[in-house]
Amino acid sequence: MLLENIKGLILKSINYKESSKIIYIYTDAGLRSCLIHGSNKMKNRYLNLSRVLNYIDIHVSGKDLLTFRDGDVLNGFRDLAGDLEKYTYCTHILELIYSFSSHQHDHEKLLNFLLKIFTIIEKEENYIPYLNMIELKLLYLLGVNPLLTQCVECERVDNLFFSITEGGMCCSDHIKNPMNITEKALFYFKFLYYFDLSKDSMLEIDEITLKELRNILDRYYEYHLNIKTKSRELLMGLLGY
Numbered sequence: 001m002l003l004e005n006i007k008g009l010i011l012k013s014i015n016y017k018e019s020s021k022i023i024y025i026y027t028d029a030g031l032r033s034c035l036i037h038g039s040n041k042m043k044n045r046y047l048n049l050s051r052v053l054n055y056i057d058i059h060v061s062g063k064d065l066l067t068f069r070d071g072d073v074l075n076g077f078r079d080l081a082g083d084l085e086k087y088t089y090c091t092h093i094l095e096l097i098y099s100f101s102s103h104q105h106d107h108e109k110l111l112n113f114l115l116k117i118f119t120i121i122e123k124e125e126n127y128i129p130y131l132n133m134i135e136l137k138l139l140y141l142l143g144v145n146p147l148l149t150q151c152v153e154c155e156r157v158d159n160l161f162f163s164i165t166e167g168g169m170c171c172s173d174h175i176k177n178p179m180n181i182t183e184k185a186l187f188y189f190k191f192l193y194y195f196d197l198s199k200d201s202m203l204e205i206d207e208i209t210l211k212e213l214r215n216i217l218d219r220y221y222e223y224h225l226n227i228k229t230k231s232r233e234l235l236m237g238l239l240g241y
């Protein structure tokens with residue numbers, strides 16, 4: 001039997017028939033899926049393998065429908081998974097990645113970026129800005145990034161207003177639908193959008209501003225990508241906004 005090796009992050013796991021599961025794995029080549037037979041009743045070491053957020057290294061066989069043979073969890077981000085609020089915020093990100101996994105972009109780069117961020121926030125209390133950063137950088141990968149340094153219509157750089165519908169900053173001649181956004185939120189919006197993990201240090205963002213950033217991101221994703229995740233609704237109950 002020919003075995004194939006798949007390594008990646010589990011984005012989604014669904015029950016299949018009586019006791020099996022299908023897992024969706026984000027790899028450096030994009031999304032793959034595989035069937036795990038009898039995973040619900042397995043009393044073996046693979047019992048927890050199918051959990052969302054696990055970074056796994058597995059062997060599969062088959063042609064159309066891949067079937068799980070054996071494998072290991074390389075990193076279960078256990079501290080992260082044990083914190084309900086953090087975990088739910090991460091699953092919101094994973095749902096976004098899943099929804100746009102068929103889009104052509106550098107999957108290897110995004111996967112490595114996700115693994116790095118999840119490793120950082122596992123030990124980090126001030127974790128939300130890191131996840132907002134992923135959401136902002138994902139907009140860029142999907143080609144709907146906001147234009148923040150000049151007017152979206154002309155080259156003016158002074159006296160700009162932010163607009164969700166226009167996709168960034170607009171000058172007074174071109175602004176149609178301005179959004180009320182505080183200067184502080186706009187500052188952090190730009191700060192996170194341009195944040196370079198290899199050299200910048202994260203700033204602590206106060207809760208009121210985090211709430212404002214959350215609102216901008218939600219509206220931006222809804223307007224430009226028509227998406228609202230299930231985890232986002234759960235987060236509403238956990239975070240209170």
Ligand SMILES: [Zn+2]
Nearest residue numbers: 151154171174
């Ligand atoms: Zn303009």
